[in-house]
Amino acid sequence: MGLSLRSWIANEGGKHCILITWLSVSAWIFWRTFILYCSGAEYHYLHKMLGLGLCISRASATVLNLNCSLVLLPMCRSILTVLRGTRQVSSKKARRLLDKSKTFHVTCGVAICVFSVVHVGAHLVNVVSFSVRYSDEFPALNVAHYRGQSVPGITGVLLVLVLFLMFTASSHSVRVGNYEIFWYTHNLFILFYVVLLMHVVGGALKYQTNVDAHPPGCIPANQTRAHSDTWPNQEVDGELVAESREMSLVCKEDAHFQPHFPQTWLWVLGPLCLYCGERLYRYIRCNASVTIVSVVRHPCDVIEVRMLKNSFKARPGQVSPTLSSAVMNSSSCPTENKETFGIHVRVVGDWTACFSELLLPDLEHSEILPMTNQRRYPNDEWRRYKLQRLYFVWVCRELNSFYWFAELLCGLHRKLWEQNRPDYLNIRLYLTTAQELQNLTDEKYRPLHSRLLIGRPKLKLLFEEIGRSNQHKKVGVFCCAPKGVSRELHKLCNSFSASGTVFEYNKESFS
Numbered sequence: 001m002g003l004s005l006r007s008w009i010a011n012e013g014g015k016h017c018i019l020i021t022w023l024s025v026s027a028w029i030f031w032r033t034f035i036l037y038c039s040g041a042e043y044h045y046l047h048k049m050l051g052l053g054l055c056i057s058r059a060s061a062t063v064l065n066l067n068c069s070l071v072l073l074p075m076c077r078s079i080l081t082v083l084r085g086t087r088q089v090s091s092k093k094a095r096r097l098l099d100k101s102k103t104f105h106v107t108c109g110v111a112i113c114v115f116s117v118v119h120v121g122a123h124l125v126n127v128v129s130f131s132v133r134y135s136d137e138f139p140a141l142n143v144a145h146y147r148g149q150s151v152p153g154i155t156g157v158l159l160v161l162v163l164f165l166m167f168t169a170s171s172h173s174v175r176v177g178n179y180e181i182f183w184y185t186h187n188l189f190i191l192f193y194v195v196l197l198m199h200v201v202g203g204a205l206k207y208q209t210n211v212d213a214h215p216p217g218c219i220p221a222n223q224t225r226a227h228s229d230t231w232p233n234q235e236v237d238g239e240l241v242a243e244s245r246e247m248s249l250v251c252k253e254d255a256h257f258q259p260h261f262p263q264t265w266l267w268v269l270g271p272l273c274l275y276c277g278e279r280l281y282r283y284i285r286c287n288a289s290v291t292i293v294s295v296v297r298h299p300c301d302v303i304e305v306r307m308l309k310n311s312f313k314a315r316p317g318q319v320s321p322t323l324s325s326a327v328m329n330s331s332s333c334p335t336e337n338k339e340t341f342g343i344h345v346r347v348v349g350d351w352t353a354c355f356s357e358l359l360l361p362d363l364e365h366s367e368i369l370p371m372t373n374q375r376r377y378p379n380d381e382w383r384r385y386k387l388q389r390l391y392f393v394w395v396c397r398e399l400n401s402f403y404w405f406a407e408l409l410c411g412l413h414r415k416l417w418e419q420n421r422p423d424y425l426n427i428r429l430y431l432t433t434a435q436e437l438q439n440l441t442d443e444k445y446r447p448l449h450s451r452l453l454i455g456r457p458k459l460k461l462l463f464e465e466i467g468r469s470n471q472h473k474k475v476g477v478f479c480c481a482p483k484g485v486s487r488e489l490h491k492l493c494n495s496f497s498a499s500g501t502v503f504e505y506n507k508e509s510f511s
Contacts, residue, residue: 004494004495004496004497006497006502007493007494007495007496007497007502007503008494010474010502010504011490011493011494011503011504011505012494013093014093014094014096014097015097015100015103018097018104019107022070022104022107025066026063026066026067026111029059029062029063029066030059030060030062030063031059033055033058033059033061033062034055034056034058034059036058037054037055037058037059038055041208041211041215041216042207042208042209042211043207043208044208044216044217045135045138045141045208045216045255045257046141046205046206046207046208049129049130049133049135049141050125050126050129050130050133051125051129052125053122053123053125053126053129054122054126054205056118056122056125057119057122057123057125057126058205060115060118060119060122061119062263063111063115064112064115064116064119065263065264065267065268066267067108067109067111067112067115068112068193068196068264068267068268069267069268069270069271069272070104070108070271071105071108071109071112072268072271072272072274072275073101073271073274073275074101074102074104074105074108075101075105075275076274076275076278077101077278077282078278078281078282078285079274079278080098080101083098084098084099092504096504096506099506109166109167109170112163113163113167116159116160116163120156120160123156130142138255138257140206140256140257141206141257151198151199151201151202152199152202152204155195155196155198155199155202156199158191158195159192159195159196159199162188162191162192162195163192165185165188166185166186166188166189166192169181169182169185169186170182170185170186193268193272196264196268197262197264197265197268199264200262200263200264200265201262202259203259203260204259205259205260206257206258206259206260207257207258207259207260208255208256208257209256209257209258210253210255210256213251213252213253214251214252214253214254214255214256215249215251217249218249218250218251219249219250219251220250220251288309288310288311289309289310290307290308290309291307291308291309292305292306292307292359293306293307293308293340294306295359295360297360298344298400298403298404299398299400299401299403299404300346300398300400300401300404301346301347301348301356302344302345302346302347302401302404303344303345303347303356303359303360304342304343304344304345304404305342305343305345305359306340306341306342307340307341307342307343308340308341309341312341344404344405387424388424388470389423389424389425389426389469389470390424390425390426391426391428391466392409392425392426392427392428393428393430393457393462394427394428394429394430395430395432395456395457395481395485396429396430396431396432397431397432397433398431398433399431399440402429402431402440402448402452403440406440406445406448407444409427409447409448410444410445410446410447410448412425413425413427413447414447427447427448427451428451428453428457429448429451429452429453430453430454430455430456430457431452431453431454431455432455432456440452459488459489459492460492463492463496463503464498466501467496467498467499467501467503468499470499470501471499471500471501472499472500472501473501473502474501474502474503474504475501475502475503475504476503476504476506477489477493477503477504477505477506478506478507478508479505479506479507479508480507480508486507489505490505490507493505
């Protein structure tokens with residue numbers, strides 16, 4: 001399967017630009033810090049004692065500071081939601097990049113783990129160097145003379161332990177098998193940042209403060225005469241240059257050293273305060289009361305919960321943050337003159353099973369209606385979107401699964417026919433495991449009868465058909481499917497080049 005440059009740029013260009021920028025900044029600050037500690041005059045004596053270990057440990061620490069500040073920003077979900085809805089972020093590419101925030105969070109997390117290993121390894125080399133190259137001339141540089149030497153060591157071990165727990169619990173197998181382990185270990189980030197801010201207070205590494213009065217490699221005043229006897233005298237215009245050379249290398253005073261002001265505070269304090277404020281806002285907002293309007297049991301262990309919440313407005317494509325298996329759609333409740341929102345939850349685990357039992361505790365009927373639930377499909381909000389046609393492709397293993405949204409699809413179909421827009425919605429339903437021809441038997445589902453097909457969709461042929469109908473246009477592809485189907489759709493979007501159509505790939509993701 002070939003690769004279309006235009007399609008690839010549309011789907012991957014922005015993401016890779018961000019990645020290249022991040023890599024470039026990380027590489028630049030690593031090299032800049034490395035050179036500073038390698039050739040900087042204020043670190044001459046410290047580098048002479050520790051060597052390459054000093055440069056690598058400090059350079060990796062700077063990259064860690066950068067990523068420990070960036071890793072928090074993609075998790076400010078409320079702020080990202082606000083940015084996504086503002087007029088300032090009107091570009092579709094910018095909004096799609098905001099949707100990739102979780103990917104950037106994972107990338108920063110991996111970088112933190114990698115450079116933590118480099119940082120720890122370099123400091124182990126430094127420990128050996130401190131012991132082997134103990135300095136009698138500059139005792140202030142020796143870590144053995146520092147009273148707080150245990151602080152960096154103890155906090156460093158705690159940081160490695162917490163990071164190890166967070167990293168291992170973030171693996172796919174743990175998240176799928178036991179999400180609670182991932183959730184609780186990831187909340188150790190609070191302890192991680194507290195210990196990190198304590199770790200940088202150690203001050204075991206010191207720099208020289210009086211480089212002007214004590215140039216690196218200068219000769220103490222009491223040793224000047226002995227050194228001057230060894231220098232060859234050169235006559236220039238009848239004068240000797242030995243004396244001037246001697247005076248330029250004479251130490252005016254002893255070298256003074258002091259630890260750096262902690263730089264990590266400057267990196268992480270702003271993003272940390274922003275994230276904590278955002279979490280506080282989400283906590284306050286989530287305590288607002290929600291009224292359950294109705295609960296409906298659908299086939300194949302699916303329940304539909306319709307709710308009402310003040311000052312809440314469901315938007316197209318919105319997903320409930322607390323239900324990773326839920327799909328959210330909006331509708332109206334005429335009796336209350338307020339808009340309700342609904343979620344469809346498939347009961348596949350212990351949490352969803354408990355949730356289902358709380359809402360439907362051994363009832364004979366499959367529907368709870370606290371208030372009249374007459375829904376209008378759809379509202380008129382679709383008019384403000386520049387969609388010309390909507391293709392809805394739904395693949396299910398069992399026929400009963402189509403009943404989840406059958407009423408919604410039929411209502412939408414009838415409304416569009418009434419508005420003389422019959423071609424706006426193209427519905428295709430695929431049943432993959434049918435032993436014989438089946439159909440949606442209820443009369444109210446008549447619009448779906450002719451749209452039910454047996455087998456799996458031929459995605460390439462479907463792309464070619466849509467491409468012919470939308471030549472030299474951009475078509476958005478929104479995928480909510482298993483990884484195999486999602487991967488195939490992604491490849492098709494990047495490789496399709498016929499008819500000048502660009503397919504922009506979007507995948508549903510849960511933070």
